[in-house]
Amino acid sequence: MATVHIEETGCRDCGLCVEICPTKVFDQDSEHKLARVARQDDCIGCTSCVYLCPSRCLSVAQAQLQRPFHRLEHNAALASRFLQQVPATEQLTEADYHEALADTQVRIKALAAALQEIMGRGYKAVARSAGNLAATHMPEMYETPRLEDLLAGLRRRFAQGFDFEAKVAEDGAVALTFSSCALHQVVASQGEVVGSATLCELFHEYFAGLISAFSGKNYAVATLGTVGQCTMRFQART
Amino acid sequence: MASRTERMQDILRGLRGASPEIIGAAVVSIDGFIVASVLPSEVDEELVSGMAAAMLGVGERISSELMASTMEQVYVRSEKGYVVLNAVGGDSVLVVLTSKDAKLGLVFIEVKRRCAELAKAVAAAA
Numbered sequence: 001m002a003t004v005h006i007e008e009t010g011c012r013d014c015g016l017c018v019e020i021c022p023t024k025v026f027d028q029d030s031e032h033k034l035a036r037v038a039r040q041d042d043c044i045g046c047t048s049c050v051y052l053c054p055s056r057c058l059s060v061a062q063a064q065l066q067r068p069f070h071r072l073e074h075n076a077a078l079a080s081r082f083l084q085q086v087p088a089t090e091q092l093t094e095a096d097y098h099e100a101l102a103d104t105q106v107r108i109k110a111l112a113a114a115l116q117e118i119m120g121r122g123y124k125a126v127a128r129s130a131g132n133l134a135a136t137h138m139p140e141m142y143e144t145p146r147l148e149d150l151l152a153g154l155r156r157r158f159a160q161g162f163d164f165e166a167k168v169a170e171d172g173a174v175a176l177t178f179s180s181c182a183l184h185q186v187v188a189s190q191g192e193v194v195g196s197a198t199l200c201e202l203f204h205e206y207f208a209g210l211i212s213a214f215s216g217k218n219y220a221v222a223t224l225g226t227v228g229q230c231t232m233r234f235q236a237r238t
Numbered sequence: 239m240a241s242r243t244e245r246m247q248d249i250l251r252g253l254r255g256a257s258p259e260i261i262g263a264a265v266v267s268i269d270g271f272i273v274a275s276v277l278p279s280e281v282d283e284e285l286v287s288g289m290a291a292a293m294l295g296v297g298e299r300i301s302s303e304l305m306a307s308t309m310e311q312v313y314v315r316s317e318k319g320y321v322v323l324n325a326v327g328g329d330s331v332l333v334v335l336t337s338k339d340a341k342l343g344l345v346f347i348e349v350k351r352r353c354a355e356l357a358k359a360v361a362a363a364a
Contacts, residue, residue: 122295
């Protein structure tokens with residue numbers, strides 16, 4: 001017989017397990033709304049509660065799976081509701097946006113600083129490798145043989161945070177001029193020089209890693225100008 | 239006249255030929271690019287160059303922070319052999335792979351000698 005256990009310190013009274021359980025194993029206590037196992041014998045071991053619990057504080061032992069309840073569509077909708085994918089965007093205020101932006105700025109800046117602190121001059125190589133690895137998550141780009149088309153594809157992929165104009169020289173060198181950059185505000189807010197800050201260099205190398213992976217050539221990056229707009233030149237190494 | 243890469247390639251071949259326990263070698267720039275290489279074909283050069291550059295960076299940081307000194311060498315011992323990284327000039331690193339039976343003292347002497355030659359090749363091209 002399946003045995004359900006709730007780690008009480010992890011429960012955050014969301015009530016999802018109570019709602020999803022097809023056999024009503026759980027109750028919520030009236031005072032704190034914490035979930036508790038009220039009808040242990042009714043558990044059929046569907047593990048829907050384990051799957052759904054956002055705190056991962058639920059476990060089901062000795063379960064013999066009956067049906068994949070958690071894959072039913074209405075339960076997926078329940079998970080979606082909890083994750084607030086749709087409502088959250090509707091309910092966000094401008095203050096929420098600024099709070100989230102400030103939080104992200106601090107984190108991303110700390111990440112860049114830590115990379116440089118630990119890796120020293122090696123941080124650029126790490127960013128290039130990150131670009132190489134990220135490329136594998138964009139498989140459609142590998143099917144784009146022309147460099148111009150590849151850059152157009154990257155522009156579409158990065159459209160949420162970046163916009164750039166790309167020019168390909170006869171020797172295959174690529175010049176990118178960024179008219180919009182999500183990192184610009186982050187760097188400027190920290191009082192650093194846009195284009196030459198650690199975060200900027202990490203992104204430039206990351207981008208070089210992407211282009212290198214898709215084109216099959218090793219592209220090195222040089223920053224040409226940073227006044228107003230960042231312009232970078234990516235040159236294939238022989 | 240041989241190009242810089244060809245000269246470095248020759249030096250690496252000489253290094254590899256110095257001992258049967260030396261499996262391969264490469265010169266990697268601090269940016270993570272392979273400058274010259276005689277690595278076995280099954281070794282992923284891109285991966286090695288990225289890791290070597292990162293390790294050079296970490297080695298430099300550790301040397302400067304803990305010993306207030308410049309980094310000369312990093313070496314890694316595994317069950318199957320050694321990886322030796324030795325700075326070449328200011329912006330490159332020599333990576334040497336050896337089997338577990340390598341006499342490290344001899345490898346270090348050879349690495350030191352070849353690094354001096356490689357540094358000259360790098361400086362001549364600059």
